[in-house]
Amino acid sequence: MEKRVLRDIQPQRVMYFFEEISKIPRGSGNEKKISDYIYGWACENGLEAYQDKALNVIIKKPAAPGYEDSEPVMLQAHMDMVCEKNSDSFHDFSKDSVQLKIEGDMISSAVGTTLGADNGIGVAYCMAVLEKSDLKHPALEILLTTEEESTFKGALSVSPELFQAKKLINLDQAVENQILAGSCGGAGVKVLLPLEYEQVCKEKEYKAFQLSVSGLPGGHSGEDIDKGHGSAISLLIRLLYEIKSRHNVQLSHVSAGTSRLAISREAEAEILIYPEQQQEIQDTVEKMMGILKMSIRVSLVIYRLDSRKLTD
Ligand SMILES: [Zn+2]
Known part of the structure; x- marks a missing residue:
């Protein structure tokens, strides 16, 4: 049965x-x-x-x-x-x-x-x-x-x-013992940014790294937004901004979030750096993690340069 x-x-x-x-x-x-x-x-x-x-x-x-x-x-x-x-x-x-x-x-x-x-x-x-x-x-x-x-x-x-x-x-109300007699509706914004690609793929000079943020609880973008769950998208972009403003890196790929109604739980980016910068960038990431003081996982791992077409 x-x-x-x-x-x-x-x-x-x-x-x-x-x-x-x-x-x-x-x-x-x-x-x-x-x-x-x-x-x-x-x-x-x-x-x-x-x-x-x-x-x-x-x-x-x-x-x-x-x-x-x-x-x-x-x-x-x-x-x-x-x-x-x-x-x-x-x-x-x-x-x-x-x-x-x-x-x-x-x-x-x-x-x-x-x-x-x-x-x-x-x-x-x-x-x-x-x-x-x-x-x-x-x-x-x-x-x-x-x-x-x-x-x-x-x-x-x-x-x-x-x-x-x-x-x-x-009956689409998330709080127990409350009755909802209406609905607020919602609005979406679609933003398209023109991207400019630049040919930087010099395999001997650059190493590709994947920077990923994971381990966040996520939640509903409306109901849980005040709970301090953290958004993987915001955290990744803040990390990238810090890294980019201190080091000479190239960004080749970003992907994050899967639904506009869900707080993002995971986000990742692929960056190209000079091999000798690896430790400095690792230090920047760790420093940022100290500032953000969140129990999330951030990893910077080497990525096979030939596994993805890096530039168009
Ligand atoms: Zn619903």
């Missing part, structure tokens, strides 16, 4: 649905399967359900006996999730299930990925409420949207005529 990781955790049916949802890959823009699963489940359970072109699912449940005259209430959650993983993870978000594990009193991913509780747990709550027959509630209108973590395409495509409710409870 299949072993359910969250079997003993309360509320049991919420955790059951969360575990079911976690089996279905559901990055933003890849919601067909999760949308079909929820819509199919609602139809099987005899609920009035709609699936629109943007793959939003709308499900209605009549008021419990005695609550027919109460105002209807809308519950809202989104079915897509942020797909972030550690660089050493082989997880493929387009087809793999998120593997769950329990660590102390936390549920987390067992394979170095984001968990998807944002907002899988909101969807799971909606399904548990829809399923339970003895709850006392007014008529419920459930709205589960798509592409919340990217373009808001789902929310922007919703047909308002499907709803009677004037009150909405947003």
Whole structure:
């Protein structure tokens, strides 16, 4: 028999649905399967359900006996999730299930990925409420949207005529015992910098080094930004700035972060230096680490010069 990781955790049916949802890959823009699963489940359970072109699912449940005259209430959650993983993870978000594990009193991913509780747990709550027959509630209108973590395409495509409710409870709230009655929205900025490449690849003179920052806890760019987790991108750029202002180095490659909604956990750069500078640069890095006083790992390791095309 299949072993359910969250079997003993309360509320049991919420955790059951969360575990079911976690089996279905559901990055933003890849919601067909999760949308079909929820819509199919609602139809099987005899609920009035709609699936629109943007793959939003709308499900209605009549008021419990005695609550027919109460105002209807809308519950809202989104079915897509942020797909972030550690660089050493082989997880493929387009087809793999998120593997769950329990660590102390936390549920987390067992394979170095984001968990998807944002907002899988909101969807799971909606399904548990829809399923339970003895709850006392007014008529419920459930709205589960798509592409919340990217373009808001789902929310922007919703047909308002499907709803009677004037009150909405947003289940995409991260703080326990609080109800969110709205949403602040978000904005993205795309910056394109013209890069100028210069031919410096003189193998005999330069040595290539990889400078990497890792070991940071990451987190949600909105909810955890005040917790001092540190951003691998900022730390790497500060390190590079210090190194560049003190030493004659060339930068050939930078890569960092994987999602604009996640605080970066890892970042790396490839620099070209004269071999005799190695110790000085190592000293600069260590000095900077002393200033930053963070329990992160920074490594400066030799990189095979012929393993990558360094300049265009
Ligand atoms: Zn969310």
